[in-house]
Amino acid sequence: MRFEPLRYEHLRQMAEIEKEAFDMPWTESMFIPEVNSENATYIVGTRGEEVVCYGGFHTVLDEAHITNIAVKSSDRGRGIGRFLLATLIAKAREKGARYITLEVKTTNDAAIALYKSFGFEVAGVRKRYYNNLFDAYVMWLDTEEREQHHSG
Numbered sequence: 001m002r003f004e005p006l007r008y009e010h011l012r013q014m015a016e017i018e019k020e021a022f023d024m025p026w027t028e029s030m031f032i033p034e035v036n037s038e039n040a041t042y043i044v045g046t047r048g049e050e051v052v053c054y055g056g057f058h059t060v061l062d063e064a065h066i067t068n069i070a071v072k073s074s075d076r077g078r079g080i081g082r083f084l085l086a087t088l089i090a091k092a093r094e095k096g097a098r099y100i101t102l103e104v105k106t107t108n109d110a111a112i113a114l115y116k117s118f119g120f121e122v123a124g125v126r127k128r129y130y131n132n133l134f135d136a137y138v139m140w141l142d143t144e145e146r147e148q149h150h151s152g
């Protein structure tokens with residue numbers, strides 16, 4: 001698998017992965033503005049022509065907001081999500097972000113465990129964030145605090 005920047009050619013397969021991953025999937029047309037947006041950074045993991053995973057964020061000042069992160073269901077549980085998130089965090093740092101934030105459904109144990117393992121913390125709950133039905137945690141990572149932990 002290799003990572004490449006988001007291209008229009010990826011969108012159809014990404015929309016398929018969205019459908020298997022989320023109750024409120026993004027459609028192809030929702031991704032279109034992201035392709036050339038100045039404040040959006042997306043990476044797509046591919047194997048030949050096949051899209052395996054993707055993730056992206058929007059940067060505003062020193063904050064990066066992760067909008068999407070998903071791994072094709074047949075490729076989950078092999079470390080790809082971990083590699084994808086590590087790469088997104090590194091890219092967000094390159095773009096000048098210190099803080100990284102995202103929303104995650106409160107019942108999404110796999111994603112929450114992944115984020116916590118990178119040092120993300122729950123900062124709040126958005127009630128009925130998804131479909132006006134399911135709650136979301138707002139999670140935050142201070143990348144500089146994390147670096148301090150790691151350097152001891």
Ligand SMILES: CC(C)(COP(=O)(O)OP(=O)(O)OC[C@H]1O[C@@H](n2cnc3c(N)ncnc32)[C@H](O)[C@@H]1OP(=O)(O)O)[C@@H](O)C(=O)NCCC(=O)NCCS
Nearest residue numbers: 021069070071076077078079080081082104110111113114
């Ligand atoms: C969340 C997601 C991106 C993880 O990708 P993945 O490639 O399966 O994850 P990895 O194999 O890299 O595992 C990374 C960590 O995630 C957690 N995790 C992954 N699958 C898990 C599961 N079934 N149950 C609990 N934790 C799990 C673990 O902490 C794991 O670390 P470990 O292997 O050291 O225990 C993937 O499940 C996915 O695409 N889900 C649907 C979309 C989604 O929910 N995106 C997040 C929205 S905010």
